[in-house]
Amino acid sequence: MADRLKGKNAVVTGAGSGIGKAVALALAAEGANVVACDLGGSTDGKGASAEPANETAEECKKLGVQAVPAFGDVSDFKAAEGMIQACVDNFGRIDILCNVAGIDRARMIWNMSEEEWDQVIAVHLKGTFNMSKHACVKMRQQRYGRIVNTISEAWVGTVGHVNYGAAKGGIASLTYAIAWEMGRYGVTCNAICPRAATRMTMGPEVLEGYKKRVESGLWSQERYEEVTHVATPDYLAVIPAFLCSDEAAHINGCIFGAAGAFFSYWAPAHESVIFGRDWDKYGPWTWEEVAKCVPTLLKGYVNPAPPEEEKKK
Ligand SMILES: NC(=O)c1ccc[n+]([C@@H]2O[C@H](COP(=O)([O-])OP(=O)(O)OC[C@H]3O[C@@H](n4cnc5c(N)ncnc54)[C@H](O)[C@@H]3O)[C@@H](O)[C@H]2O)c1
Structure with missing residues (x-):
């Protein structure tokens, strides 16, 4: 001790x-x-x-x-x-x-x-x-x-x-x-x-689920090894x-x-890109302003779960 x-x-x-x-x-x-x-x-x-x-x-x-x-x-x-x-x-x-x-x-x-x-x-x-x-x-x-x-x-x-x-x-x-x-x-x-590795992450039922993912092609064998080597x-x-x-x-x-x-x-989450504007002068955001800001705000962003149709393209 x-x-x-x-x-x-x-x-x-x-x-x-x-x-x-x-x-x-x-x-x-x-x-x-x-x-x-x-x-x-x-x-x-x-x-x-x-x-x-x-x-x-x-x-x-x-x-x-x-x-x-x-x-x-x-x-x-x-x-x-x-x-x-x-x-x-x-x-x-x-x-x-x-x-x-x-x-x-x-x-x-x-x-x-x-x-x-x-x-x-x-x-x-x-x-x-x-x-x-x-x-x-x-x-x-x-x-x-x-x-x-x-x-x-x-x-x-x-x-x-x-x-x-x-x-x-x-x-x-x-x-x-x-x-x-x-x-x-x-x-x-x-x-x-x-x-x-605990009963929550490596219990028999959980391992069975992982194996099914490999069998169905959702996971590679390497992915299985990686997930279970904990x-x-x-x-x-x-x-x-x-x-x-x-x-x-x-x-x-x-x-x-x-x-x-x-x-x-x-690190804590934080605002990474900010568009400031003179709201006293311009009033509420307009649709056009919002649409114009989006490409800059989301530079480098990738949708974590795009629609399946889009993934096939
Ligand atoms: N094992 C991992 O890789 C992993 C990953 C991320 C988060 N966690 C978190 O770590 C913590 C511990 O998980 P673990 O993997 O050791 O699982 P575990 O099932 O081995 O341990 C959880 C313990 O919490 C107890 N418990 C459950 N509900 C309770 C309640 N209402 N009141 C009092 N005790 C209660 C259970 O009896 C058990 O002993 C959990 O919060 C889990 O979400 C674990």
Whole structure:
């Protein structure tokens, strides 16, 4: 144990498996006490079990820290408050919150049900808000805190799970907003955009789907090899752990790509080309003005999904 987080108390959601478990163990390996929160369901959010949270807490304890399990649903506002309070009740205060819990209900938008949309937004976006809100009340009072959220490359666009992509985009915006509101109180809020082999990305059903893409010609064998050659979460877990340290006090409102194979920085989106105009003089935009601006605004732009008829040309 390197003890770089000794004396810190952490809450980790989704700590029962995959990336959340690896993060909980990485924090414990650096000496942090851990509340391991998990609902213990399947990747699509069905079912529940206290066992995964219990197991992670036990594994953390073996690293020489204090650890307790917290069985609960992050999308439940009151349950989230209870999981944050468990950290204060057991260890005296909360220094670190890592929001990792997540599910996937993949479907194209025309097939997606209202329930599939609501559930994914509830676990990811509302869940991250719920946990952060309750943590921020305490972190603001104590003038110290570290929050690390979990997004996905799907936040900038995805196919097959608009609910998931929208939730992750929401968490990215939430991360920036919390960073701006809480920074002055000594609280940082950042996000990781991970890539790791877990049951969510490499479970039997997911692998079956990848194989079907190869069989149908949608993917080449090389693409399949590339997608499936991914390191396990323990390879990346020190990245969020570092963001929870005092060494990272100056890092606030940042999004980092994190995987065994890379550590990257996602610059914030910004307006890249701007046409200013004297609206007092010229009044509302006219159709002709808009049409004239478009080629300059979109110089170098490529439609990510052109109509199939156009692709054949
Ligand atoms: N694995 C990847 O490559 C990858 C890529 C991008 C983003 N992510 C994100 O990383 C996070 C972890 O994913 P993973 O791949 O480790 O998957 P995982 O399924 O192994 O872990 C998710 C954990 O969250 C828990 N959980 C789900 N709903 C919950 C709820 N309502 N309340 C409390 N706990 C709940 C699950 O029980 C599970 O233990 C997710 O937010 C996921 O979207 C993963």
